[in-house]
Amino acid sequence: MSIWQRPCLKKPNIMGDEIQIRQFRNEDAEAAAQIFYDAVHIGATEFYDEAQRSAWAVEVPNSDAWRDRLNAQITFVATSDKQLVGYMTLADDGYIDLAFVRPDRIGTGVAKALYNAVETKAIEFGASRLYSEASFLAKRFFERQGWSVLKQQTIERHGIKLTNFVMEKQLG
Template identity: 30%
Template sequence: MIVEARVEHAQIVCEVIRDSITRLCVKDHQNNQCILDAWLSNKTPENCETWIKSQASKSFVVIEDETPIGISIIGNNGYIYLCYMHPEKVGLGFGKQLILACENHATLLGLERLKVDSSLTAKKFYEAQGFVRSGDPFVEDNLRSYPLCKQLNS
């Protein structure tokens, strides 16, 4: 079930994000501890709470057995700031549901497209959801990102 994230989800959501990055995104961080530490540095329960409370974005979580197992955050500008799933729940359709929640929110805001800077690990997932290349890859904090966008039905 997809619901709007609440502050009480912050701790578990933080654990999901950190676990997902550590275990699933090896192609990106290549088990380089410096890169991994930099990527995880702002993934704290306090920051997750701040992101969830933000009026400039909307956060959605996947709830299974009353526990968050995934999260997406979309800015009011249509930018997807993050979308992570618990490593053991990948490939079950929950990520697609999170992106659909972002699409629905963007449509309610009257936006025409979604944007994301994807990791290498997530790139095929986003492309499977209809995202296409929207710029050249770039490197920030030793991580390569792939700018993608998706036109929404108006």
């Protein structure tokens, strides 16, 4: 049975509540955009300074534009108590573009539940690898899932330099 044939996957987490994993819906766009902004501005403070975080996420993305970006990929969302708590995307070639969790849910199993759904889906459609350009925070998470760093790189956003990591995991 494919992951899309199941209404959602349920998994308890360390907070004692259930995380439900399902496919992105258009009505999730506003909450997903806010999670992105909060994850950058609150969740990434250990790794990026204020100027870097502001360059990365100038403002909360427009929900229509964010909806279109998430619909252009396979997007899994995690909910808990009917609230969106995270999401992760997967392109047809195995690229993970976006992986964000609400800052108050970092380290509670949300990212792991999302990742398991993404990796399962990638294997189902025959991807030979998963890869991403990961932030410092995502790098730690992906390394725990068996990923390798291919290279560290510096990118520029709005004239500000940010470090991220090209990473991959071979599948199969």
